[in-house]
Amino acid sequence: MEAHGNREGIREALPPVAANPGWVGCRCVVCGREYDTVYAGFVCADCGIDGILDAAYERAGDTAVRLKVEGGDIARGLWRFSSLLPVAPAAIHPAWAVGGTAPLPAPRLARHLGLHSLVIKDDTSLPSASLKDRAAAVAMARAHQLGLDHLACASTGNAAASLAVLASRGGFRSTIFVPAAAPRGKLAQLLLHGAHVIRVDGTYDQAFELSLVAIAKNNWYSRNCGHNPLLVEGKKTAALELAWDLTRGFTSNEDLPDVVLVPVGDGCIVSSTAKAFIELHALGLINRVPRVIGVQAAGASPLAAAWARCGGGQATMSGPAIRDAITPVVPDTIADSISVGVPRNRVKAWRYVAATGGAFIATPDAAIIRTIVDLASRAGVFAEPSGAAGMAGALAAREQGLIGDRDRVAVLVTGHGLKDPGAALGACAMPEPVPPLG
Amino acid sequence: MEAHGNREGIREALPPVAANPGWVGCRCVVCGREYDTVYAGFVCADCGIDGILDAAYERAGDTAVRLKVEGGDIARGLWRFSSLLPVAPAAIHPAWAVGGTAPLPAPRLARHLGLHSLVIKDDTSLPSASLKDRAAAVAMARAHQLGLDHLACASTGNAAASLAVLASRGGFRSTIFVPAAAPRGKLAQLLLHGAHVIRVDGTYDQAFELSLVAIAKNNWYSRNCGHNPLLVEGKKTAALELAWDLTRGFTSNEDLPDVVLVPVGDGCIVSSTAKAFIELHALGLINRVPRVIGVQAAGASPLAAAWARCGGGQATMSGPAIRDAITPVVPDTIADSISVGVPRNRVKAWRYVAATGGAFIATPDAAIIRTIVDLASRAGVFAEPSGAAGMAGALAAREQGLIGDRDRVAVLVTGHGLKDPGAALGACAMPEPVPPLG
Secondary structure, eight states: OTTTTEEEEEEESSSOOOOTTEEEEETTTTTOEEOOOOOOOSTTTTTTTGGGGEEEOOOOOOHHHHHHTTTOOOOGGGGGGGGHHHHHEEEEEEGOOOOOOEEHHHOOOOOOOOOEEEEEEEGGGTTSSSSHHHHHHHHHHHHTTTTTTTTEOSSHHHHOOOOOOHHHHHTEEEEEEEEEEEEEEHHHHHHHHHHHEESSSOOHHHHHHHHHHHHHHHTOOEEETTTTTHHHHHHHHHHHHHHHHHHHTTTTOOTTOOOEEEOOOSSHHHHHHHHHHHHHTTTSSSSSSSSSEEEEEEGOOOHHHHHHHTTGGGGGGOOOHHHOOOOOOOOOOOOOOGGGOOOHHHOOOOOOOHTTTOOOEOOHHHHHHHHHHHHHHOOOOOOOOOHHHHHHHHHHHEEEETSSSSOOOEEEEEEBGGOOOOHHHTOOOOOBBOOOOO | TTOOOTTTGGGGGOOEEEEEEEEEEEEEETTTOOOOOOOOOOTTTGGGGOEEEEEEEEEOHHHHHHHHHHOOOOOGGGGGGGGGGEEESSOOOOGOOOOOOOOOEEEEHHHHTTOSSEEEEEGGGGGSTTTTTTHHHHHHHHOOOOTTOOOEEOOOSSHHHHHHHHHHHTTOOOEEEEEEHHHSSHHHHHHHHHEEEEEESHHHHHHHHHHHHHHHTTEEEETTTTHHHHHHHHHHHHHHHHHHHTTTTTTOOOTSSSEEEEEEESSSHHHHHHHHHHHHHTTTSSOOOOEEEEEEGGGGOOOHHHHHHTTOOOGOOOOHHHHHHOOOEEESSSSGOOOSSTTTTHHHHHHHHHHTTOEEEEEHHHHHHHHHHHHHHHHHOOBBBHHHHHHHHHHHHTTTTOTTTTTTTEEEEOOBGGGHHHHHHHHHHOOOBOOOOO
């Protein structure tokens, strides 16, 4: 397959990338220690792997102006929002110009679920068929800025596929660490895209540990969302696009959602969604922050369980208190991309969701399967189980009073059903054959 | 599943659609008889099912101007080219605003294949993951213009999926006729999207026959590409977009391709590709017509075989002579979407390809599988076998002198690999496990 064949002249031809001068650095979500933009580590030097960092931006007056002007240029993909990203390419190369998925109104599904209105942010049409391409695009641009041509991660799922696909497009090398027991179909897809796949004879956590050692030793760039804080920045662009589209370029708040539902595994996507709205609000581009509701599968819901236990006091808890409140679980759900027992971005996710006035809730697998059918038959969107989990939380959120009668709801659908069609297709009853003519 | 639940207020809320006043009617590809725009039949009244019609447009001076102005509005999806489509919606509803896939330069793959340059038109990211959505969008708009809310087709593949997905988005009803032996996974996906699936105890041709009777009896709208000539018009938009993008809005011919490779089953997509370039050239928007090469799988290549037999005389043959030159075959290929023994659009396809100075060629299944690997690992695009067939023809076309050393090549990738991953994934060798740390 010559996956590592001659790549000269490809990556080198990519446009130069600079750090966004408005990105001022990162702060540890647990202890608050600050790091500047040249800090070479990914997590807090004091807090270790729990010390996930959080990127911050200058609130210069012209950031809002730039976002309003550049937000309309959808040919730039997610880079039209580079004022709120850590890096900014000088010109957009198609290898990393992902994004620009249109919001899809779903009136039939809204009526079925008893929602006032419903818009789907359908990221299933991105190159690797999941929202994770937004993180991979930023990872590649950042690696290019740092002069690195090799990226690595530990994953068997959407993160790995997004790295393999975009690295192939951009001429980067990619190495992916997987537990040896990972499904062969998923591994084969990574191999097909030219990734170097290392099967580790152990658990996912052991594959992750080995990836960290190999990344440090070989000076690769880490596309592990669980510790690289800049990837969450890339994932923000789904919500930035949604806000841009629904406010007609930040000119009208009328159709801005009141509630946004997001599936939660490690907590990266829910963090980024909440963060996007909070940053736009701080810049005066939207007049309120939608409540972000993180939806976990009931069989992997440590955040939802801890949130319920802390009833009422969630918004005022310190980083260490949040970390300690969340009890690890042994995950058991059909939604494999969010089958996480210890969410690595748990403190960041909790903080941001609380800051929007949102919540974490859980939804059973049966509701996820029903929702896949509803999304397909009433909105024309085929989601994988984890991709449908946000939508599946709508009924529980209604029952708990988290969604009101007049609330405008938006939902992120994060991964395509063709990636994992088994459960959904099993729910379909075959019709009996009829005779032909004559 | 309540696939046929309450849909009131959805289809009715769609914007009104008018016939494009520049569309003057259709002409039979076999006998040349002309039909006006209100003709209710799909095929020629004299020639029957062989008498495929071909839509024609007025060459008014302002058509070119409109295309240059509206072509830049990619938020309109394929409707930005409605001056060259039979229908034109008054406003664009997201249910049918498909299209706008960006051209993807593939320098690594070009170098591997010995091509001067290569651009991929990657339609795998459309809503149902194939180019067929372009035809389904036009079918829905035409049905809406005629006041119909129910569409039907015979298919087990991409055409059926595109109808099911887009009908679900737009609130239309859909009925799909399939042979009873069709793979359950594919049928389940149609059911999931709310289509009414009728399994006919017989062959594909018997399912097609029953669909025609049911469509006429129930006054449904036909989404059978094999006889409805307006669907080919929708498929033109892939090439129209490619030409727009590569000429920077019809302002520079420098990067216009010299050769465009397209997979061929029934011959609809290859007809539409060639037709798009010919129409743009007639309007003075491009300064030459790229040579369109139709690529068939070797096990289903009646057009390529007949083309070779008629060596040299292809461009001057009459409709009946073309029809008679093509000998039916029993198809045998892994590329199921182009596994066709008697291409229904064979006369139209032959005419249009000949008019571009192009050709038909065949490629073996082994080359298709190798090409899937090349596309994935060197261009980051995962194609199903039929979707990769156009690209697979590049080597044979080089050998036959149909692609020269300095030719700029473009290729249509028409369907996503996740739809039919088996063959490709089987080609990947699993790496041996390594021990974890410690």
